[in-house]
Amino acid sequence: xxxxxxxxxxxxxxxxxxxxxxxxxxxxxxxxxxxxxxxxxxxxxxxxxxxxxxxxxxxxxxxxxxxxxxxxxxxxxxxxxxxxxxxxxxxxxxxxxxxxxxxxxxxxxxxxxxxxxxxxxxxxxxxxxxxxxxxxxxxxxxxxxxxxxxxxxxxxxxxxxxxxxxxxxxxxxxxxxxxxxxxxxxxxxxxxxxxxxxxxxxxxxxxxxxxxxx
Numbered sequence: 001x002x003x004x005x006x007x008x009x010x011x012x013x014x015x016x017x018x019x020x021x022x023x024x025x026x027x028x029x030x031x032x033x034x035x036x037x038x039x040x041x042x043x044x045x046x047x048x049x050x051x052x053x054x055x056x057x058x059x060x061x062x063x064x065x066x067x068x069x070x071x072x073x074x075x076x077x078x079x080x081x082x083x084x085x086x087x088x089x090x091x092x093x094x095x096x097x098x099x100x101x102x103x104x105x106x107x108x109x110x111x112x113x114x115x116x117x118x119x120x121x122x123x124x125x126x127x128x129x130x131x132x133x134x135x136x137x138x139x140x141x142x143x144x145x146x147x148x149x150x151x152x153x154x155x156x157x158x159x160x161x162x163x164x165x166x167x168x169x170x171x172x173x174x175x176x177x178x179x180x181x182x183x184x185x186x187x188x189x190x191x192x193x194x195x196x197x198x199x200x201x202x203x204x205x206x207x208x209x210x211x212x213x214x
Contacts, residue, residue: 021180021196027180028163039162040109044113046066047154048143100169101169105157112150112153116150124142125142
């Protein structure tokens with residue numbers, strides 16, 4: 001640990017000049033963005049199917065798959081993916097990291113969107129059909145606007161879950177592709193610098209800024 005000797009903002013500049021730390025922050029932001037984007041697209045479709053799919057057997061199978069993604073320990077997921085990439089000779093990269101942390105975020109988005117679909121009145125679909133809308137028009141002009149708040153909430157949760165992911169990321173990062181949680185955890189072995197604290201404070205401030213503005 002570091003000894004508190006007074007207040008200063010100098011360590012923020014030191015943290016910015018640390019190329020490895022800055023690279024880890026930008027990598028985390030980019031990985032989280034793509035993971036959240038994929039999660040919203042796939043998770044929203046999954047959440048809708050959990051409620052509206054015509055086959056009860058399919059709904060039960062998708063529900064089981066969604067909960068499996070949540071309850072499987074992240075260590076098991078990380079080791080399994082690492083072994084899978086090794087056996088298939090897929091080199092670890094930015095996109096393998098995105099693929100590794102996205103499944104958990106997909107399940108989170110799916111459950112949030114599912115709750116939104118349950119509150120959606122089916123009579124709205126019938127009214128749209130009576131007015132001549134085809135299924136795609138009903139989905140675009142009726143269903144999606146009502147699910148937009150749930151999808152936005154799911155996107156925010158997916159982004160936070162992906163940004164904070166340490167366990168899976170620790171198995172799939174490389175010296176060239178490193179995330180902030182892995183970098184911070186690795187820095188503990190050598191004694192964290194106050195620059196690390198400054199970087200963590202800056203990231204926390206940026207995370208709290210959108211809710212504060214709203």
